[in-house]
Amino acid sequence: MAAIQDRKKRGISRSFTPAKKGAEFTKEMKDTHTIIIPQLSPIHIHLMKEALVAEGYKVKVLETTDRSDIECGLKHINNDACFPAIVAVGQLLNYVMSPECDTERVAVLISQTAGGCRATNYIGWLKNALNRAGLSHIPVLSFNLHGMEAHEGFKVTMPMVRRMVMGILYGDLLMRMLYRCRPYEKVKGETEALYNKWADICARNVYNYNWRQFKKDVYDIVEEFDNIPMNETRKPRVGIVGEILIKFHPDANNKAVEVIEREGGEAVVPDFMDFVLYSAYDDIYRSKYMAGSKIRKYVARYIIWMIERKRNIMRKALRKSKHFDAMPDIFELAHLAEKIVSLGNQSGEGWLLTAEMVELIEGGVGNILCVQPFACLPNHVTGKGVMKALRVAYDNVNIAAVDYDPGASEVNQLNRIKLLMSVAQKNLAITRKEI
Ligand code: SF4
Numbered sequence: 001m002a003a004i005q006d007r008k009k010r011g012i013s014r015s016f017t018p019a020k021k022g023a024e025f026t027k028e029m030k031d032t033h034t035i036i037i038p039q040l041s042p043i044h045i046h047l048m049k050e051a052l053v054a055e056g057y058k059v060k061v062l063e064t065t066d067r068s069d070i071e072c073g074l075k076h077i078n079n080d081a082c083f084p085a086i087v088a089v090g091q092l093l094n095y096v097m098s099p100e101c102d103t104e105r106v107a108v109l110i111s112q113t114a115g116g117c118r119a120t121n122y123i124g125w126l127k128n129a130l131n132r133a134g135l136s137h138i139p140v141l142s143f144n145l146h147g148m149e150a151h152e153g154f155k156v157t158m159p160m161v162r163r164m165v166m167g168i169l170y171g172d173l174l175m176r177m178l179y180r181c182r183p184y185e186k187v188k189g190e191t192e193a194l195y196n197k198w199a200d201i202c203a204r205n206v207y208n209y210n211w212r213q214f215k216k217d218v219y220d221i222v223e224e225f226d227n228i229p230m231n232e233t234r235k236p237r238v239g240i241v242g243e244i245l246i247k248f249h250p251d252a253n254n255k256a257v258e259v260i261e262r263e264g265g266e267a268v269v270p271d272f273m274d275f276v277l278y279s280a281y282d283d284i285y286r287s288k289y290m291a292g293s294k295i296r297k298y299v300a301r302y303i304i305w306m307i308e309r310k311r312n313i314m315r316k317a318l319r320k321s322k323h324f325d326a327m328p329d330i331f332e333l334a335h336l337a338e339k340i341v342s343l344g345n346q347s348g349e350g351w352l353l354t355a356e357m358v359e360l361i362e363g364g365v366g367n368i369l370c371v372q373p374f375a376c377l378p379n380h381v382t383g384k385g386v387m388k389a390l391r392v393a394y395d396n397v398n399i400a401a402v403d404y405d406p407g408a409s410e411v412n413q414l415n416r417i418k419l420l421m422s423v424a425q426k427n428l429a430i431t432r433k434e435i
Pocket of ligand 1: 083085348375
């Protein structure tokens with residue numbers, strides 16, 4: 001209100017220039033242009049990009065993000081932007097402004113969630129920055145399921161979405177295998193080698209899109225990882241929850257998984273697919289308690305049913321294994337979150353963030369690292385905001401919220417994680433003594 005009143009007083013009608021439509025991605029550009037995608041989650045994006053390749057697009061994923069990308073983001077985006085926006089948009093801008101990029105032959109792609117938070121509006125920042133840099137001829141594409149930012153030569157089709165779903169499911173399974181086995185492997189590097197082998201096989205099947213093959217792969221993957229020779233003494237397990245980009249992107253969270261493993265722990269990262277299902281579930285809730293439409297509720301129910309059916313294949317294989325746990329479904333997660341927050345918290349990761357923490361704690365993972373981006377209000381509400389309630393509801397939970405922002409000292413983040421780990425080691429020692 002203060003900002004609005006101040007603008008009125010000073011006669012400023014608008015504080016933000018809306019992004020123009022931008023260059024069109026024509027049908028011909030499919031053959032001539034490469035679509036540039038920012039990093040989100042290295043394990044998943046390697047598989048998800050096959051959905052675009054299978055539709056005939058040329059795709060390049062920007063694998064790593066470094067300081068110069070973040071500096072570029074800071075320079076070109078509004079200072080109030082949240083850290084993930086600076087990382088994702090900064091990475092794209094830095095690449096297209098670099099001499100290695102042929103700007104006449106690229107388009108950039110970014111996702112839009114169509115929700116209440118800024119993830120819907122990264123695209124506006126990106127377009128404005130490109131306009132200011134004299135690069136408005138670069139088409140800006142959006143991956144969303146709401147028909148926003150339509151282009152003649154780029155369409156989000158059902159086969160593309162189905163392949164994406166398969167890619168995310170494979171990614172979640174491989175991530176579970178990698179993080180569960182790597183800290184315990186007897187032969188160093190064995191888990192990573194097996195992961196690399198399967199990452200390529202799975203990518204091929206996302207391209208070929210064969211669910212029968214998917215089922216076979218799931219059982220084979222679980223069996224092969226289950227048979228890796230491992231030390232059986234359990235290490236402290238540390239759950240990583242938080243905003244989707246910071247949670248999955250190692251360069252954005254300063255390699256949190258690596259740090260946990262180096263400090264003698266096992267990282268447990270909830271599935272990427274939970275975010276997709278959470279977004280769908282929100283339509284059901286909105287239709288029941290808010291002004292949401294009935295049609296969207298039925299569509300959401302169908303999407304959840306379809307995805308959970310495929311996840312059941314993974315659950316069955318995981319339950320048969322010696323080492324792995326199966327994932328809960330989205331209705332169970334919603335039920336867990338409801339104990340602490342309203343499911344009306346639907347911006348950002350919303351209630352899902354709380355649900356993941358409760359699920360980890362009830363599943364025996366008593367140590368939680370909650371990664372919180374700078375300027376992210378929704379996740380501070382359902383992340384940091386519920387920690388007190390969690391400590392009251394569950395004994396002995398060890399939770400640390402670590403802030404990530406462009407100026408945050410890496411040493412501070414590392415120290416917070418080390419502190420979390422030292423408490424985790426102590427708790428484990430006590431538990432062992434009690435046993
Ligand atoms: S959830 Fe938070 S960090 Fe992510 S886009 Fe929204 S405001 Fe930004």
